[in-house]
Amino acid sequence: MGTREKVEAVLTRARRRTAGLTDCLDDSDLVAQHSPLMSPLVWDLAHIGNQEELWLVRDVGGREPVRSDIDELYDAFKHSRRSRPSLPLLNPAEARHYVRAVRDKAWDVLDSSTFRGRPLEEHGFAFGMIAQHEQQHAETMLATHQLRSGAPVLTAEPAPRVGVPVTEKEIIIPAGTFTMGASDDPWALDNERPAHSVYVPSFEIDAVPVTNGRYLEFMDDGGYCRPELWSERGWAHRCEAALEAPQFWESDGRGAWWRRVFGVPEPLHPQEPVVHVCFFEAEAFARWDGKRLPTEAEWEKAARWDPTTGRSRRFPWGDSDPDDSSANLGQRFLGPAVVGAYPSGASPLGVHQLVGDVWEWTSSPFEPYPGFTAFPYREYSEVFYGGDYRVLRGGSFGTDPVACRGTFRNWDHPIRRQIFSGFRCARDISGDER
Numbered sequence: 001m002g003t004r005e006k007v008e009a010v011l012t013r014a015r016r017r018t019a020g021l022t023d024c025l026d027d028s029d030l031v032a033q034h035s036p037l038m039s040p041l042v043w044d045l046a047h048i049g050n051q052e053e054l055w056l057v058r059d060v061g062g063r064e065p066v067r068s069d070i071d072e073l074y075d076a077f078k079h080s081r082r083s084r085p086s087l088p089l090l091n092p093a094e095a096r097h098y099v100r101a102v103r104d105k106a107w108d109v110l111d112s113s114t115f116r117g118r119p120l121e122e123h124g125f126a127f128g129m130i131a132q133h134e135q136q137h138a139e140t141m142l143a144t145h146q147l148r149s150g151a152p153v154l155t156a157e158p159a160p161r162v163g164v165p166v167t168e169k170e171i172i173i174p175a176g177t178f179t180m181g182a183s184d185d186p187w188a189l190d191n192e193r194p195a196h197s198v199y200v201p202s203f204e205i206d207a208v209p210v211t212n213g214r215y216l217e218f219m220d221d222g223g224y225c226r227p228e229l230w231s232e233r234g235w236a237h238r239c240e241a242a243l244e245a246p247q248f249w250e251s252d253g254r255g256a257w258w259r260r261v262f263g264v265p266e267p268l269h270p271q272e273p274v275v276h277v278c279f280f281e282a283e284a285f286a287r288w289d290g291k292r293l294p295t296e297a298e299w300e301k302a303a304r305w306d307p308t309t310g311r312s313r314r315f316p317w318g319d320s321d322p323d324d325s326s327a328n329l330g331q332r333f334l335g336p337a338v339v340g341a342y343p344s345g346a347s348p349l350g351v352h353q354l355v356g357d358v359w360e361w362t363s364s365p366f367e368p369y370p371g372f373t374a375f376p377y378r379e380y381s382e383v384f385y386g387g388d389y390r391v392l393r394g395g396s397f398g399t400d401p402v403a404c405r406g407t408f409r410n411w412d413h414p415i416r417r418q419i420f421s422g423f424r425c426a427r428d429i430s431g432d433e434r
Contacts, residue, residue, distance in 0.1 A: 004124075011106070014131050014135050017135070017400070021141045021145065022041055029148070033085045034144050035147040038140070042092050043084045046090045049099035049102045051133050051134075052103070052106055052134070053105075057106055059120065060121055060126045060127075063105050067098060073087055073088070123186035128186070138400065139396070139399055139400075142331060143419060152262055156332065158333065159337040161269065161338055163340025166339060170204040170206060170427075171205055173200070173205060174202050175199075177200075178197070178300075178312055179195050180369075182407040185405065187402075188408075189381070191368065203294070203298055205299075206351075207350060207351055208273075209336075209353055209424045210273065210285060212257075212270050213270030214289075221288065224245070229284045229287045229288050230287075241415070243281065247276035249276075273357050274358075275335070277422060278416060279416075280414055283363075292363065292425065294363065296409075299360065299393045300393065303354040316346060317347075321401060322404070326345035327395075328356040328397045329356045329400065331398050331400075332397075333397055336422070339352065339353060341353070355395055357394075357422070358397075359392040359395065359399075360421075362390065364390065365386075366391050366411035367385055368382070384411060388414070390413075392421060399420075
């Protein structure tokens with residue numbers, strides 16, 4: 001597939017998903033704020049169009065603005081999510097008209113693009129950036145749907161409930177240097193760059209993400225009542241927020257747990273990866289299990305390093321893009337698949353489901369790589385470095401393949417759990433285990 005065809009495909013797929021997440025709701029649901037953590041969905045819709053206008057229509061295309069008067073309204077850094085409902089936003093009909101008008105101009109820009117010239121235009125980077133931006137907002141909108149009350153509006157096939165047995169519980173990753181990050185991937189974002197060598201001591205990492213069944217064992221062993229398992233800050237948050245279980249879990253009072261999934265209560269499946277846990281919960285579980293969370297470098301080495309060739313792959317299974325057999329991505333389902341459901345997506349050393357299903361918390365703060373350069377604007381990554389964030393890796397069932405690869409970095413505050421977040425554990429290994 002050539003660059004033009006690829007761009008057309010990813011932009012079309014992103015817009016189809018955006019429409020699916022907004023057309024299913026009436027206007028009152030679109031303008032409502034379903035959580036102070038999230039924007040009204042109508043804001044996300046017009047913001048998607050505004051970013052496309054700024055970068056594709058005006059910058060790359062040099063075209064006349066569609067609506068320059070609304071730039072400030074949809075600048076994410078000028079208005080907090082909590083404050084956005086009070087802004088004079090476009091109404092749903094106006095927002096839909098706006099994004100259609102912008103897309104029509106973007107198609108004209110694509111038709112005339114040579115994908116050469118400035119770094120922003122080389123290999124269609126700006127188009128890839130906008131497709132990733134829209135899909136990232138689509139995942140955010142999906143999280144808003146999970147927070148929304150009212151009758152269910154989303155439908156999908158159930159995720160796979162049967163997987164191959166994964167006999168190894170932990171996988172040894174040998175000590176050594178590997179290439180972390182990306183320099184050659186034309187659509188990699190600035191925080192993934194540049195590629196650089198990192199030495200990682202030997203360690204063990206869980207072969208699969210932590211499951212609901214394992215997490216229930218932690219809960220049954222008093223995990224939420226034992227301060228020694230939590231960091232000082234984590235315990236303070238657990239008490240202040242009255243955490244007793246992952247978000248959206250509900251007990252029937254007789255020992256059985258259910259999970260609310262986009263408005264539908266479902267029995268908890270013990271072999272699905274646990275989802276909607278914050279960093280502090282993941283950290284406490286790891287300490288209870290005699291382990292720790294992996295560092296970002298450990299996670300990426302487990303996901304990308306090929307011991308046979310010594311090189312880093314784009315994905316655990318190789319360099320080819322994800323397909324339906326390798327990972328649970330793209331909102332094909334409305335939840336994680338059971339562990340072992342994607343054996344063809346395992347890494348060369350046998351680590352499963354590193355991509356898709358749930359974002360995985362790491363212990364690493366969000367910091368720049370050596371030689372980082374902000375591109376094409378500081379507000380994508382640079383302004384977040386050094387803040388109160390932890391890195392998440394791997395993507396979730398709600399992440400589109402265009403916004404997911406072995407080098408992709410996500411980050412969020414350690415208290416956040418409305419995101420589709422889970423984790424797996426790691427541990428140091430002694431000399432006689434190597």
